[in-house]
Amino acid sequence: MPRNRLWLPPLALLAILYVVWPWLGGSPFLVNLITGGVIWGIFAVSYDLVLGWTGEISFGHALWFGAGIYGVALLVQATHIDTMLAILIVAAITAPLSFLVHIISLRLRGAYFAMITFAIAEFAYLLVQNATALTGGTNGLTGIMLSPYFLDPNFLYAIPAALLLIFVLGLRAIGRSRSGRIVHAVRDNPTRAALFGHNEVLVKGITLSASSALAAIAGGLYLAYQGMAFPDAMSSNTGFMVLLMVVIGGADSIWGPAVAGIGLYLLENSLTSTTAHWSLWLGVVYVLVVRFLPNGLGGLGPRRLWAPRGQTAILHEGAGQSRTKVRESNLE
Amino acid sequence: MTLQLSALQASLQGAPVLHAVDLDVKPGQVLALLGRNGAGKTTTLRTIMGLTQQTGGHVRLDGRDLGGAPTWQRARIGIYFVPEDGGVFQELSVLENLRLAGRGQPEQVLGAFPELKALWHRRAALLSGGERKILALARAALSGSRWLLIDEPSLGLAPAVLRRLGQAIAALRAEAGVLLVEQNLRFAQSVADDYVLMQRGSTVDQGPIEALRESPFFAQAMSFGSGEGDSA
Amino acid sequence: MIANVVLAGISLAAFYFVLSAGLSLVFGIMGVLNFASAGYFLVGLYAAWYMLGHGSGFLVAALAAGLISGVTALIVEFVMLRPLYRNPGGQLLTTLGVMLILTEAVNWVFGPQIQQEPMQGLLASTLPVGGLPFPVYRLLLIASGLVIYLLLVALLRGTSLGLKVRAGVESQTLAELSGIRVLPLRSLVYALGGILAGFAGALYGPFGGVYPGAGTDTLLLTFIVVVIGGLGSVGGTLVASLIIGLAEALVGFYAPNLALTVNVLAMIIVLILRPQGLLGRAPGRRDTHAA
Numbered sequence: 052m053p054r055n056r057l058w059l060p061p062l063a064l065l066a067i068l069y070v071v072w073p074w075l076g077g078s079p080f081l082v083n084l085i086t087g088g089v090i091w092g093i094f095a096v097s098y099d100l101v102l103g104w105t106g107e108i109s110f111g112h113a114l115w116f117g118a119g120i121y122g123v124a125l126l127v128q129a130t131h132i133d134t135m136l137a138i139l140i141v142a143a144i145t146a147p148l149s150f151l152v153h154i155i156s157l158r159l160r161g162a163y164f165a166m167i168t169f170a171i172a173e174f175a176y177l178l179v180q181n182a183t184a185l186t187g188g189t190n191g192l193t194g195i196m197l198s199p200y201f202l203d204p205n206f207l208y209a210i211p212a213a214l215l216l217i218f219v220l221g222l223r224a225i226g227r228s229r230s231g232r233i234v235h236a237v238r239d240n241p242t243r244a245a246l247f248g249h250n251e252v253l254v255k256g257i258t259l260s261a262s263s264a265l266a267a268i269a270g271g272l273y274l275a276y277q278g279m280a281f282p283d284a285m286s287s288n289t290g291f292m293v294l295l296m297v298v299i300g301g302a303d304s305i306w307g308p309a310v311a312g313i314g315l316y317l318l319e320n321s322l323t324s325t326t327a328h329w330s331l332w333l334g335v336v337y338v339l340v341v342r343f344l345p346n347g348l349g350g351l352g353p354r355r356l357w358a359p360r361g362q363t364a365i366l367h368e369g370a371g372q373s374r375t376k377v378r379e380s381n382l383e
Numbered sequence: 384m385t386l387q388l389s390a391l392q393a394s395l396q397g398a399p400v401l402h403a404v405d406l407d408v409k410p411g412q413v414l415a416l417l418g419r420n421g422a423g424k425t426t427t428l429r430t431i432m433g434l435t436q437q438t439g440g441h442v443r444l445d446g447r448d449l450g451g452a453p454t455w456q457r458a459r460i461g462i463y464f465v466p467e468d469g470g471v472f473q474e475l476s477v478l479e480n481l482r483l484a485g486r487g488q489p490e491q492v493l494g495a496f497p498e499l500k501a502l503w504h505r506r507a508a509l510l511s512g513g514e515r516k517i518l519a520l521a522r523a524a525l526s527g528s529r530w531l532l533i534d535e536p537s538l539g540l541a542p543a544v545l546r547r548l549g550q551a552i553a554a555l556r557a558e559a560g561v562l563l564v565e566q567n568l569r570f571a572q573s574v575a576d577d578y579v580l581m582q583r584g585s586t587v588d589q590g591p592i593e594a595l596r597e598s599p600f601f602a603q604a605m606s607f608g609s610g611e612g613d614s615a
Numbered sequence: 616m617i618a619n620v621v622l623a624g625i626s627l628a629a630f631y632f633v634l635s636a637g638l639s640l641v642f643g644i645m646g647v648l649n650f651a652s653a654g655y656f657l658v659g660l661y662a663a664w665y666m667l668g669h670g671s672g673f674l675v676a677a678l679a680a681g682l683i684s685g686v687t688a689l690i691v692e693f694v695m696l697r698p699l700y701r702n703p704g705g706q707l708l709t710t711l712g713v714m715l716i717l718t719e720a721v722n723w724v725f726g727p728q729i730q731q732e733p734m735q736g737l738l739a740s741t742l743p744v745g746g747l748p749f750p751v752y753r754l755l756l757i758a759s760g761l762v763i764y765l766l767l768v769a770l771l772r773g774t775s776l777g778l779k780v781r782a783g784v785e786s787q788t789l790a791e792l793s794g795i796r797v798l799p800l801r802s803l804v805y806a807l808g809g810i811l812a813g814f815a816g817a818l819y820g821p822f823g824g825v826y827p828g829a830g831t832d833t834l835l836l837t838f839i840v841v842v843i844g845g846l847g848s849v850g851g852t853l854v855a856s857l858i859i860g861l862a863e864a865l866v867g868f869y870a871p872n873l874a875l876t877v878n879v880l881a882m883i884i885v886l887i888l889r890p891q892g893l894l895g896r897a898p899g900r901r902d903t904h905a906a
């Protein structure tokens with residue numbers, strides 16, 4: 052076995068242990084908690100495509116999570132189709148929708164991009180809150196007819212984990228492929244990438260639309276997990292939280308955000324009951340990571356596993372400098 | 384007393400753009416930096432100002448290496464950069480632009496640039512291209528800088544305005560050494576004393592401006608007959 | 616009655632102006648979308664509430680609130696933002712963290728409950744306007760907004776420091792090329808932004824309530840105002856505040872749920888069609904050739 056495949060056997064073992072653990076008497080409370088964590092792990096991985104791969108800061112990622120939640124809830128309510136199928140259909144619809152939204156948003160960069168994504172997500176959040184007839188408003192949508200496998204906590208626990216593993220391995224592979232290198236080249240030096248015929252807006256738009264589709268899948272799973280849809284899940288707080296996860300885990304490493312997503316979700320939901328100030332410490336850790344660890348906590352681990360392929364442009368000196376202000380001239 | 388670049392290297396967003404730039408500007412000298420589009424002339428000026436990341440070599444002023452000095456410090460010790468677009472504050476009036484330029488009283492420039500009188504309180508965005516360039520040079524004069532870096536001042540100017548610009552630059556050289564980037568050869572020849580030729584990020588030849596056309600690098604550096612399609 | 620609604624809209628506008636002017640200036644000179652502003656707002660809100668509860672007069676409390684927030688901002692700038700000044704992405708992310716930290720810190724110290732702001736005397740009374748009672752306090756809002764506007768204009772137009780700030784707002788590079796040290800200028804403007812946000816917090820208490828979520832609740836509105844006014848422009852912020860304040864009062868009068876939604880939609884449209892703001896001039900006429 053080649054050296055760079057050495058991690059495969061332990062990973063497979065871990066996966067098997069993970070899946071059989073509930074049947075071997077894992078605590079139902081923990082099983083449930085971990086399920087939520089893994090779903091957030093998928094959500095975090097999807098945001099890594101935004102922050103890590105395109106280098107743009109979006110404050111509106113909660114929108115795509117919410118699209119998954121409400122899209123699947125409404126689709127299942129209307130058609131009673133299989134839940135997993137509904138999730139895939141909603142993801143497939145989200146992708147082109149997100150492409151469109153982002154092609155428009157990408158007319159702006161830096162702080163302006165951050166602001167328009169924030170505004171669009173808040174707009175959708177307000178619509179969901181106010182379109183009571185469709186979404187139930189602040190009462191949310193309850194009584195969704197989920198497929199039987201999602202009603203069994205052990206399956207509910209295994210399915211997101213399988214998807215997360217597929218996404219992480221798949222995205223790592225794509226990141227190393229030619230397409231992945233193009234995405235990174237566009238992020239690091241759009242001017243030069245353009246010389247090689249790579250349209251920045253197109254490349255970033257496609258990446259962002261894939262990211263939104265993944266976020267929608269996470270949202271659909273979250274709906275299955277909660278059994279109901281509430282507007283709060285797509286509030287700006289959700290968008291901030293996923294950003295914190297990716298920054299802390301280490302943008303562009305895919306693994307880092309996955310682990311940070313799971314870990315921070317578990318911490319939040321086990322610590323909030325013991326220390327009321329969990330969020331304060333989270334904020335402090337996050338600010339320190341931004342300042343001192345441009346590759347996140349993941350960057351601290353063994354390089355082989357963690358280290359991102361390129362630099363994480365968004366968190367490094369000088370990155371994106373020229374495009375932060377709309378008015379600055381070519382002097383910049 | 385020279386502004387001296389030696390083996391200067393610089394990168395843009397990680398891509399090396401300047402490889403080996405060597406040149407000296409002396410007080411009272413107008414040195415024309417010539418080369419075709421993309422040769423790295425603007426990048427050279429920006430690197431002198433500390434606006435582009437220097438990756439090797441030296442920028443020396445009177446023998447002192449400017450090293451990692453920030454842009455504002457380079458400006459204060461007497462290097463003034465007039466970018467291609469004029470480098471004036473569009474949102475500020477002519478008077479305010481002059482006030483920010485430096486030590487002298489704004490009124491001082493009226494002797495050399497009387498045309499500014501009528502525009503005194505106008506917002507710079509509302510000036511014509513030529514007026515804006517005059518304002519930029521007036522700012523340069525007022526700054527009292529001993530070194531002026533001027534990027535393509537002739538761009539888009541009518542011949543009459545160009546003559547006025549030539550006079551303005553000639554007036555500035557009395558106080559300062561000028562490094563002038565130009566595409567307009569005739570204009571360059573009318574104001575410059577010497578030339579430096581640049582090609583793909585490196586300086587390749589220099590000499591007195593009268594000898595420019597005899598340079599073995601002239602045709603190639605200015606892309607005459609090189610067949611690569613750039614115009615000089 | 617309509618006079619009453621319009622006056623309410625103007626008072627709201629005055630508050631939005633104080634709330635947003637600092638954010639706009641800070642963006643202008645630093646290029647940073649300052650989420651932390653919501654945190655300074657919250658600090659000011661609680662500082663004023665605390666002082667009012669301990670016998671201080673309203674104006675003293677409001678000025679002290681501005682000062683405390685300003686000092687907080689100065690420390691944040693010095694310790695957290697300055698080291699990242701060549702990294703705008705990192706700065707943006709940091710200000711978000713500062714907002715979360717300050718919000719949680721206030722939550723920790725004062726608890727999550729809504730506090731009652733003790734208002735007495737003239738400020739708690741009302742005047743009849745257009746046949747309906749109009750709170751005197753809202754007149755104070757209008758006066759504060761006006762005074763702050765005039766002070767800002769005097770600072771920016773009438774002093775050489777203000778001239779340098781305006782130069783830095785237009786182009787940091789060009790300012791440095793003119794020999795201006797932009798770094799200390801940034802700290803100063805950032806602290807000023809903190810002061811304005813803190814003062815706005817003090818103004819918010821009596822009509823908006825004192826609770827830890829107040830900062831994040833007003834965040835979206837600030838963004839709307841600065842975007843519509845054009846980031847970096849004080850005059851634009853004033854006009855945008857009036858538009859948003861009046862729109863909120865009028866739309867809110869007929870359809871309370873729609874007011875915010877309409878304003879957010881306006882923000883999105885402005886961002887797409889005129890990112891420089893409704894009144895802003897087309898970005899850099901001088902650099903139409905730049906990417």
Ligand SMILES: Nc1ncnc2c1ncn2[C@@H]1O[C@H](COP(=O)(O)OP(=O)(O)OP(=O)(O)O)[C@@H](O)[C@H]1O
Pocket residue numbers: 240242243395396398400418419420421422423424425426427
């Ligand atoms: N971000 C970038 N990454 C890589 N190369 C770049 C980047 N920006 C500019 N360049 C290249 O750097 C080179 C030097 O550019 P510069 O502006 O200094 O040329 P110039 O000599 O001033 O040309 P002109 O006469 O057209 O003004 C050009 O070939 C340009 O394509």
Ligand SMILES: [Mg+2]
Pocket residue numbers: 424425426467534
């Ligand atoms: Mg050039």
